[in-house]
Amino acid sequence: MELTKKKRDVSGFLLISSTRILFFFLILILLVLIGKIFIEGIGIISLEFIFDEPKNNMTEGGIGPAIFGTIAVTVVMVLFAVPLGVFAAIYLSEYAKDSFFYRIIRTSINNLAGIPSIVFGLFGLGFFILFIGKNLDEVLETGLLFGQPALLWASSTLAVLVLPIVIISTLEALNSVPKSHRDASYGLGASKWQTIKSVVLPQARPGILTGTILAISRGVGETAPILFLGCAFFLPSLPVADLCIWGYCIPMINPTEQFMYLAYHIFILATQSSNPTKSLPLQYGATLVLIALTILLNITAILFRYKFRKSLGRN
Amino acid sequence: MKDVKISIKNLNLYYGTKQALKNISLNIPSKQVTAFIGPSGCGKSTFLRTLNRMNDLIDSVNITGEVLIDGIDIYDKSLDVVNLRKRVGMVFQKSNLFPKSVFENLVFGLRLNGIRDKNILLETAETTCKQAAIWDEVKDRLNEPALSLSGGQQQRLCIARALAVKPEILLMDEPASALDPISTAKIEELIHDLKTKYTIVIVTHNMQQAARVSDLTAFFYIGELIEYDKTTKIFTNPSFKQTEDYVTGRFG
Ligand SMILES: Nc1ncnc2c1ncn2[C@@H]1O[C@H](COP(=O)(O)OP(=O)(O)OP(=O)(O)O)[C@@H](O)[C@H]1O
Ligand SMILES: [Mg+2]
Numbered sequence: 001m002e003l004t005k006k007k008r009d010v011s012g013f014l015l016i017s018s019t020r021i022l023f024f025f026l027i028l029i030l031l032v033l034i035g036k037i038f039i040e041g042i043g044i045i046s047l048e049f050i051f052d053e054p055k056n057n058m059t060e061g062g063i064g065p066a067i068f069g070t071i072a073v074t075v076v077m078v079l080f081a082v083p084l085g086v087f088a089a090i091y092l093s094e095y096a097k098d099s100f101f102y103r104i105i106r107t108s109i110n111n112l113a114g115i116p117s118i119v120f121g122l123f124g125l126g127f128f129i130l131f132i133g134k135n136l137d138e139v140l141e142t143g144l145l146f147g148q149p150a151l152l153w154a155s156s157t158l159a160v161l162v163l164p165i166v167i168i169s170t171l172e173a174l175n176s177v178p179k180s181h182r183d184a185s186y187g188l189g190a191s192k193w194q195t196i197k198s199v200v201l202p203q204a205r206p207g208i209l210t211g212t213i214l215a216i217s218r219g220v221g222e223t224a225p226i227l228f229l230g231c232a233f234f235l236p237s238l239p240v241a242d243l244c245i246w247g248y249c250i251p252m253i254n255p256t257e258q259f260m261y262l263a264y265h266i267f268i269l270a271t272q273s274s275n276p277t278k279s280l281p282l283q284y285g286a287t288l289v290l291i292a293l294t295i296l297l298n299i300t301a302i303l304f305r306y307k308f309r310k311s312l313g314r315n
Numbered sequence: 316m317k318d319v320k321i322s323i324k325n326l327n328l329y330y331g332t333k334q335a336l337k338n339i340s341l342n343i344p345s346k347q348v349t350a351f352i353g354p355s356g357c358g359k360s361t362f363l364r365t366l367n368r369m370n371d372l373i374d375s376v377n378i379t380g381e382v383l384i385d386g387i388d389i390y391d392k393s394l395d396v397v398n399l400r401k402r403v404g405m406v407f408q409k410s411n412l413f414p415k416s417v418f419e420n421l422v423f424g425l426r427l428n429g430i431r432d433k434n435i436l437l438e439t440a441e442t443t444c445k446q447a448a449i450w451d452e453v454k455d456r457l458n459e460p461a462l463s464l465s466g467g468q469q470q471r472l473c474i475a476r477a478l479a480v481k482p483e484i485l486l487m488d489e490p491a492s493a494l495d496p497i498s499t500a501k502i503e504e505l506i507h508d509l510k511t512k513y514t515i516v517i518v519t520h521n522m523q524q525a526a527r528v529s530d531l532t533a534f535f536y537i538g539e540l541i542e543y544d545k546t547t548k549i550f551t552n553p554s555f556k557q558t559e560d561y562v563t564g565r566f567g
Contacts, residue, residue, distance in 0.1 A: 097374070180411035184473075186372060188424040188480055189401035198426070199413060 034291065041288030044281045050289070054234060058269060059278035063286045068238055069151075069259035070220055076155035076255060077162065077219050082212050084159070085166025092167070093174040094196055113164040120225040124157030125149075129229070145256055149230035151239050152255035157225050162215035169214065173207020173308075174200060206308035210301045217297035220290065223263040230258040233268055262290050320345035320484065320514045321366060326380035328361060328370065335361045337538045339380075343531075348506060348515045350525040350546065353535035354561065359518045360408075362535070363486050366516065367403035368396050384484070401428075404482035408489040410469035412476070417464070418457040420472060424480035439479050447475035448505050467498025474505065485509065487517040491524065503528050522562055526550050534558045 052062030096102045134147035146152070177200045185195040223231075239257035242249040266286050273279040321343040328336035335358045343349050351359045361370065368389060370376045382389050389399055401424070412420050421440040422430075430436065440457070444450035449471040453464070461472060470490060477485060487506075491499040506515060506528045519525050525532055526546060533543040534557070542549065542558045553559045 178411075180407065180409060181413055183369065183372075183407060184411040184413065184476075185423070186369065187367065187400060187405035187407070188427065188477065189397050190427050191397050194427055198423070203414065 037284060037287050037291060040281070041284035041286075044285035045288065049285055054265075054282075057274045058234065058282070059273065059275045060282075063262065063265060063282070063289065065235060065238055066260040066262045066265040066286070067289065070262040072239055072253045073151055073155050073158065073226070073259060073261060074216055074219055076151065076253060077158045078212060078216060080156055080159035081162050081166050081215055082208075085163050085211070085215075086170050086208055088163075089167045089170035089174060090196060093171050094192070094200070109164050109167055112160075113168075116224075117161060117222055118224040118227075120157055120161045121227050121229065123160070124153055124225060125228045128153040128156050149228060149258060150256045151230055151253065151259045154226040154229040154231060154259070154261075155255070157229055158219045158222060161222065161225055162218050165215045165218060166208075166211045169211025170204065170208050173204035173211075176207065177203045206304050210304045210308065213297050213301040213304065217294045217301070220297075221263055221294055223261070223267055226261060226264065231261045231264045232258040233272070235260055262286060262293075266290065318345040319343070320384065321516075322381075322383040322386075323365075324381040324383070326362075326365065326382065327378070328358075328365060329377040330373070331375040335538050336365070339540045341533060341540060341543050343514065343516060345514050346510060346512070347530040348510055348517060348528050349531045349533065350529035351516065351518045351533050351535060352520070352522070352525050352561070353541075355520075356537075357535040358538045359535055360488050363405075363488055363516060363518055366484070366486055367400050367405055369400075369405065371396060401480050402482055403484045403486060404477035404480055406470075406473050406477050406485065406487040406490045408492055410466065410473045410493075412461040412464075412469055412472060414460065414462055416458050417453050417461045417472065420461045420476050421457075421479055423476060440475075443475045443478040444472075446478055446505075446509065447471050448501060448508075449475055465498075467494050467501065470494060470498070471502065471505070474502070478509075482513065484514045484516065487515065489518050489520060492520060499524070522550070522564070534561060536561075 049062040050067065051064040053065050054063065055061030092102070092105065096105075129147060129149060132146070133150075133153065136142070136146040137144060140146075181199050181203070182195055185199045190198070235258060239254045239259045240251050241254035241257075243252040266283060269279050269283040269286060319342045323342070324340050326336055326339040327334065339362065351362065353359055364370045365378065365382060366384075366389075370378065378390065384399075384403070388394070413423065415423075418436075418440060421443065422436045425436055425439060441450060441454075444453060449468060452468055453472065456464075461469065464472060470493075474485075474487075474490070491502045494502070503524060506517065509515060517525075517529065529546045531543065532546045532549040534541045534549065534553075534555075536557055542553060542555050544554070549558060550562055553562065559565075
């Protein structure tokens with residue numbers, strides 16, 4: 001009796017302390033990684049670095065176009081992924097009946113999140129560019145406009161990639177709206193859609209926002225899915241075109257152009273530079289910007305979720 | 316019985332294969348308070364929810380029989396459920412205000428109907444709050460979060476919110492079960508006042524409350540309607556042994 005208890009204590013102790021040590025190592029690695037990047041990268045960060053374009057074969061200048069491209073791709077990605085994901089989640093949680101078909105969809109969504117991202121890249125090339133793009137060109141008789149790598153297809157592919165994130169976090173948010181609030185709404189004579197629109201969605205909004213931010217932070221860090229989809233080594237101009245309506249022109253993201261991308265730019269700086277020693281500081285700077293961006297996005301997401309949980313806890 | 320508002324005929328309700336209501340028939344009079352009593356799980360809430368078709372929201376529910384309101388079968392295929400629920404308001408056991416302002420809660424039903432006019436909204440908010448005897452407590456707090464009100468105030472605000480839709484019938488499922496004696500007294504008083512305008516059906520576990528507020532009382536036991544009569548009769552001289560045992564507290 002005495003012995004077995006002792007034994008269990010020892011194995012418990014071993015388990016806990018080894019977990020602790022592993023955990024400690026994990027944090028240490030993270031700190032060293034971020035610390036190193038911060039120390040090496042902070043020196044080069046300046047307004048010029050953020051806004052200038054790469055110069056002299058990428059051994060000087062900044063990362064302006066890559067930042068711009070990242071933002072442009074992300075904006076278009078969000079425009080696709082969020083409405084689609086939110087509506088899909090609304091359908092799944094509010095309208096779909098629990099059937100075989102429904103369970104297949106749920107499983108697919110969960111598995112979609114586990115597919116290697118390069119596969120998404122190939123899918124994007126095959127489906128968006130070669131299938132949709134080429135056919136669009138044929139139907140619209142636009143020549144070669146859509147059937148080639150472009151921002152539009154990169155954003156679409158990233159949207160597919162982050163769709164599970166948006167759907168799953170929206171589902172979570174929808175499910176957390178108490179049934180009693182739905183009952184109250186129906187009891188007052190609201191239709192199903194009115195209930196969703198004026199009771200469920202407002203309460204789920206912070207959760208949806210969290211999902212969106214997580215999706216963005218996933219999207220900006222990806223390189224593999226957009227390798228073949230219009231991500232460029234270097235471009236002399238930004239993917240911008242004037243959009244004119246009734247004589248008023250505003251510069252807009254041009255989705256048919258190619259673009260530079262921060263994550264890809266880092267990869268290029270690391271592997272394709274003509275002078276690695278000279279481009280190394282640039283590489284650190286760019287990495288720092290990317291990491292800062294993702295950390296910032298994640299912190300915002302965490303804050304949102306915290307606020308969301310707190311507001312739910314109140315009733 | 317004079318002036319029947321709701322007439323239920325041979326109503327059966329099943330949750331999946333489990334029968335929760337067994338062949339229930341009764342008439343609920345207009346502008347009176349009818350109380351449903353009975354031990355926990357006997358189907359009072361389920362029955363109440365058949366009267367505004369809230370049970371439609373549960374997939375497994377199956378219903379046979381008829382529920383007529385003003386002579387019209389509310390389970391008729393052509394009937395608009397949304398419209399029905401506007402005519403038959405409901406107050407739930409636990410207050411379920413939305414995490415919005417007091418005002419937005421009050422006018423929720425009006426907004427559903429597309430009413431935007433600020434004056435109409437304010438006017439309705441005021442009259443219904445007065446009806447629900449809560450105006451003095453909320454008139455300076457209309458823009459505060461509704462969930463910052465006390466429990467008793469929240470429940471009365473729920474009643475006001477239901478009244479704002481101008482229903483003809485008000486269903487209340489243990490509206491005072493989570494409240495202190497003073498709030499409970501306020502709500503009972505309120506029910507008494509509302510009787511002049513609305514047909515009220517109330518579920519309660521509190522025998523004194525049923526005796527105080529209702530004109531008629533129905534006693535349910537495991538899905539069956541055992542006895543339905545004038546409240547005074549049920550509490551002083553019930554016809555069935557089971558009813559007597561229940562109202563005198565011999566089983567519960
Ligand atoms: N959604 C549901 N699915 C399946 N069974 C249900 C459901 N709701 C209620 N029931 C069952 O139906 C029966 C009646 O429930 P109901 O809630 O109407 O009882 P009640 O008389 O209101 O009880 P209480 O006084 O405790 O509120 C119970 O046996 C309950 O378990
Ligand atoms: Mg009940």
